[in-house]
Amino acid sequence: MNRPLGITVHRHIMDDQRLHPEATGDLTGLLNELIVAGKTISAEVNMAGLADILGQSGHTNIQGETVQKLDDYANTTIKRRLAGCGYICAMASEEDADMIEVPAGTAGKYTIAFDPLDGSSNIDVNVSVGTIFSVHRRRSASGMGEEADLLQIGRDQVAAGYIIYGSSTMLVFSTGNGVHGFTLDPSVGEFFLSHPNIRIPERSRYFSINEGNYRYWPENTRRYVEYLKDKDKESGRPYSARYIGSLVADFHRNLIVGGIFLYPLDNKNPAKPSGKLRLLYEAAPLAFLVKQAGGRAIDGEGHDILDIVPTELHQRVPLIIGSRQDVDTAEKFLAG
Helix, strand or coil: CCCCCCCEHHHHHHHHHHCCCCCCCHHHHHHHHHHHHHHHHHHHHHCCCCCCCCCEEEEECCCCCEEEHHHHHHHHHHHHHHHCCCCEEEEEECCCCCCEECCCCCCCCEEEEEEEEECHHHHHHCCCEEEEEEEEECCCCCCCCCHHHHCCCHHHEEEEEEEEECCCEEEEEECCCCCEEEEEECCCCEEEEEECCCCCCCCCCEEECCHHHHHHCCHHHHHHHHHHHCCECCCCECCEECCCCCHHHHHHHHHHHCCEEEECCCCCCCCCCCCCEEHHHHHHHHHHHHHHCCCEEECCCCCEHHHCCCCCCCCEECEEEECHHHHHHHHHHHCC
16 A cells, blocks of 8 residues: 555554454554553653663563663553553563563453563663564453463564664554554654655675674584675675664664674573574564565574464574575575
8 A cells, every 4th residue: 555755653554454444443552552652762762861761770681681771661661551551461571581461351352572672782872772562463262361372473473563762763563564664753752654665675785793703603604604705796795794783773774775684593602502582572573574575584494483483482593684685595504
């Protein structure tokens, strides 16, 4: 569906709802609640340098990572906004060890998993951070949600996206009808369509990977990265390295201009043998977006990210994601 520039995100969501007359509006309501939470977090992020909110909160999350103050604030904001909205039956957050239940009598049709502030280790140095979210339709019949409602494959997501807080605040999401980006106009407090029908280039000249982990990678990963840096005019190599260290920021740049992001398996930390990134609220929602935009996402071990069956809320996976032809080439190298 073609849309003019300048329309609000609320009109966009309502237009999509009208395309599906069988819908009840619950997903629309859920997305609108999430947008309000995003605006609240954006305002706090923009004030972080002026308020006593930078730095660490003094406790660690389920991942064993020190929680930043803004991370804590973002997590609390989203949970409070969504808890009694009536559209969800359960939540999962990177910051909470267990499933987050909703108040009795308010359980809805959907579940949501989210990373409240991805890239939060970069907060103190003013690097872009973001909120990533994934929405599924519940499996259980009624009543309070169950963990099984959250443990669904990425291909079954009904919506996914992120809000990136940078030089401007952008919302990028998909409900299965393409990927659209909206930029927040702080003067009126509204997201306006700025990037309709985003399509990632099929091939790029950029790669994003933490080369500080080079010595810990499997040999096939090393060979692929060396291939990207070799000079070959016909294939457009060498590629240029672009790595921020904030997943949502690295992914956003590649989605707009093309590129491949890799966080492969490594043996640096024996406690994380399956990679660093979380499946439910990092890898799967971004894989949903990149597929809608014409790209791919794999784990480098023969699996499409969207087909991996989660077995626990905080399951980790390797992630290779981006322009389709680049991911195809990476897949061949990683397969040996």
